Amino acid sequence: MKVYKFGGASVKDAGGIRNLAKIVSEEKDDMVVVVSAFGKTTNALEQVLKKWLEGDRCYRDYLDNIYSYHASVADDLFSSGNSAREKIDISFAELREYLLSAKKSHYDYDYDQVVSFGELWSTAIVAGYLRESGLSAEWIDIRKSLITDDSYRDANVLWNESQSRIKTVFDFSRSPLFVTQGFIGGTVAGKATTLGREGSDYTAALLASMLEARSVTVWKDVPGLLNADPKWLPDACRLEEISYKEAVEMTFSGAKVIHPKTIKPLHNKNIPLYVKCFIDPSAEGTIVRSDATLKKVMPVFVRKENQILISILPRDFSFVMGDNLSMIFQLFLNNGIKVNLVEASAISLDVCVDDERSRVEVLLEDLDSEYTALYNENVELLTVRHYTPEAITRITSGREVLLEQRTRSTVRFVVRQDPPTPLKGG
Numbered sequence: 001m002k003v004y005k006f007g008g009a010s011v012k013d014a015g016g017i018r019n020l021a022k023i024v025s026e027e028k029d030d031m032v033v034v035v036s037a038f039g040k041t042t043n044a045l046e047q048v049l050k051k052w053l054e055g056d057r058c059y060r061d062y063l064d065n066i067y068s069y070h071a072s073v074a075d076d077l078f079s080s081g082n083s084a085r086e087k088i089d090i091s092f093a094e095l096r097e098y099l100l101s102a103k104k105s106h107y108d109y110d111y112d113q114v115v116s117f118g119e120l121w122s123t124a125i126v127a128g129y130l131r132e133s134g135l136s137a138e139w140i141d142i143r144k145s146l147i148t149d150d151s152y153r154d155a156n157v158l159w160n161e162s163q164s165r166i167k168t169v170f171d172f173s174r175s176p177l178f179v180t181q182g183f184i185g186g187t188v189a190g191k192a193t194t195l196g197r198e199g200s201d202y203t204a205a206l207l208a209s210m211l212e213a214r215s216v217t218v219w220k221d222v223p224g225l226l227n228a229d230p231k232w233l234p235d236a237c238r239l240e241e242i243s244y245k246e247a248v249e250m251t252f253s254g255a256k257v258i259h260p261k262t263i264k265p266l267h268n269k270n271i272p273l274y275v276k277c278f279i280d281p282s283a284e285g286t287i288v289r290s291d292a293t294l295k296k297v298m299p300v301f302v303r304k305e306n307q308i309l310i311s312i313l314p315r316d317f318s319f320v321m322g323d324n325l326s327m328i329f330q331l332f333l334n335n336g337i338k339v340n341l342v343e344a345s346a347i348s349l350d351v352c353v354d355d356e357r358s359r360v361e362v363l364l365e366d367l368d369s370e371y372t373a374l375y376n377e378n379v380e381l382l383t384v385r386h387y388t389p390e391a392i393t394r395i396t397s398g399r400e401v402l403l404e405q406r407t408r409s410t411v412r413f414v415v416r417q418d419p420p421t422p423l424k425g426g
């Protein structure tokens, strides 16, 4: 069997879903189709949640807009009497009811209860349309099978529990084609959880691994994995074939095309990942697999914006080693801060992290008793794999470099974020 994953951009309107159906109908193998929320629905649901938490009743208008969007896509696709249409109405009513009656709990929990609806709606419509197109597609509520702990908004999958449920639920002797949600899961107690923004790729990889798929294909609006973000470097070109290691390095450094957690489950079972373009399904795309080499070794550029560079120095001038190191990193972990780069010297430690300001502030307070911590905000992390002198000049010239780290294959720079373009005439 194979796993196909369609992201929000590929299912943003009725045309996208017709295209999805065409791509799916051309595949003869048994299949699981993993779908994200339509277009920017996750962002829109975040806004509903925000208003609701503020006690602002205009959250209902925001939700009505999301409803109209889904209803119009469904009405465009379905002839009357498709049961998915009714399912959408029931599901929206359920969320409205929840928002009327639920008490505010903690943010991450509320987030998952509300935002997880986006994937439930998109998959109901996609499955309904596939059935209407004559395919025997079965809709699966993944919250009951992909079981996680209760780390809401960044839930950890409970592997054994999930695997046995997944194997029972996705029974290909019952149906050749299943449609299910990316990004969401559920606790043993039946509460919705989410796996982190853009987490649908990760879901696809988890299901592929648990079901021993032959491959995973992620359908995107770009021609594959590129050697840079074309919004940054417009002459970016497609990578034909890369190794799991290369892909992990790229996504960890900030390449946004696939979610960083996606590669590990695939690597562990040696399942290839295809990144393909849904606008031109016959185009080659990129293959990520174990024995791949970069066919043409070219520099790969990755940029991670919105970073903070924190410099930590022990107040008593002791070395940053052993106990000190483990204590500092424990504080990062406790505060849920992801570390993107570390550079140590005898009595100082530089750490580059995502600028999640509220978390960083607590961290700085925690460090304060034993360490002096200085930080530079508005910085970004630039990574070049397979670097050349020209590649380095290209991205650093005219930039203020605060830190540089070099290995044989990779060079990384922490630079000050480009100032906003000054207004003319000012």
Ligand code: ASP
Pocket (backbone or CB within 6 Å): 007, 008, 036, 037, 042, 043, 118, 182, 183, 196, 197, 198, 199, 200, 201
């Ligand atoms: N819909 C979710 C998001 O936008 C998950 C995903 O797209 O992968 O973050």
Ligand code: MG
Pocket (backbone or CB within 6 Å): 007, 008, 009, 036, 037, 039, 042, 198
């Ligand atoms: Mg998305």
